[in-house]
Amino acid sequence: MKCFLHEALTYWGYAPRQCIIDNTNLARLRRTGAQAVIVPEMEAFAKQYGFEFCCHEKGHSDRKAGEERSFWTVETNFLAGRSFESFNDLNGQAFEWATVRMEHRPQGKGRLIPAKAFEHERSYLAQLPGHLPAPYQVHERGTDQYGYAAFDGNYYWVPGTQRQEVKILQYSERLKIYLARECLAEYPLPADGVSNQRFTPPELPPPPWQPKNRRYPSAEEEKRLRALDPEVSRYLDFALESNAVQRHVFLRRLLALSQRMTPELFVKSVQRAHRYRIKSLQIIERIALLHLREGSVELPLAEVDEAFHQRTTYQEGSLTDPPDLSIYQD
16 A cells, blocks of 8 residues: 555655545554544654545545546456556556556546646645655565575575575565665566566676575476376376465475386376375375285386306305304294
8 A cells, every 4th residue: 555655646746635545444543434543654654745544434435436436447448458468567558558548538527637637736735755765564584504585485695695684675666685774685576476586686696506495396207207107197187286285295205106116006096096086195105005905916026136146245245154043032
C-alpha cells in the first residue's frame, strides 16, 4: 500500500488533504468511520506527504463508488485484447495506458478530461517536497561462508570479506544490502517467479563458489529415471502432477532406490505403486520386498571369478594359521 501511494503521489507531485478509504485493516487500527483510529505507522507515512487517512462511515460504501467503477473500466478496456509477456510488461503497458491514453480521453457523461481537471484542481492540492524517501522493509539476514545472503528464494552476493549479519532493505523495485550503515551492494528485484538464482554486482566478476544452501536442479535424475522404462515415466507424470511431494528430493531418492535393486524389480514395484496411486518411497520399497518374498522376481547371482585361487593375495592368505573359533562354541 505504501509503495503504491508513493509511486502515484510522486508521479503527480501533489496530494489532497484527505484520503478517504473504507474501513480496511491496512490503515485502520480499530473502530470505524469518524471514530476510526489509524495505524500509527500509516499515520506517520501520510503525514510526510501532507494528507491524512479518513474512513467513511459504516454503510456509506457509495463514497468510494467512483473507484470501484474503475475496475470495470480496466477489465473491459485495458485487459481486453491485450497479451503480456511478464508482470513487468503488464505493469509497463498499464502505466502507459493510465498516464497517456486515459489521461487525455473524455470520461463519464460530462466528458471530463482528467488532464484538464488536474490543472484546475492543482491549486487546491498540497505540493510534495522535491525528494521523499521511498518506503521499504528491513530484513535481517546472515551471510554464509561463501559471501551470499539469502532473500525470497534467491541468493545475493555481499562484497567484502566480512561474514556478518547484514540488513537488506526491500524497496518496490530493488534491494539494498547494508553493513554497519554502509551500502555494500544494490540489486534490482528479479522478475516474478524467479527463484534459486544467485546474483552478483555487474561491475565485479562472479565468485566461483555456490551458495551454501542453494537447491540444485534434478533434471538429470528425472532424465535417467524416465530412460529406464515407459512405466517409470508414466509413474513420474502421476507423482509430480501436484505439489504433494517435494520434487527434487523425491526424484533423487527414487533414483537411489532404483540403484539398490534390479531394473526388473524396480519397474514392477513402480508399476504396482502407480496402480494403487502410491507416492511414498517407503511403501515402494516394501512392495519390492513383497515381490521378492513371492518369488515373482529372482535375485541375480553374484558374479564370481573362478580364477581367484591364482591371485597372489589368496595364495598368501592360504598359508596363515586358521582362526581360533573356540570362543563361539560356548
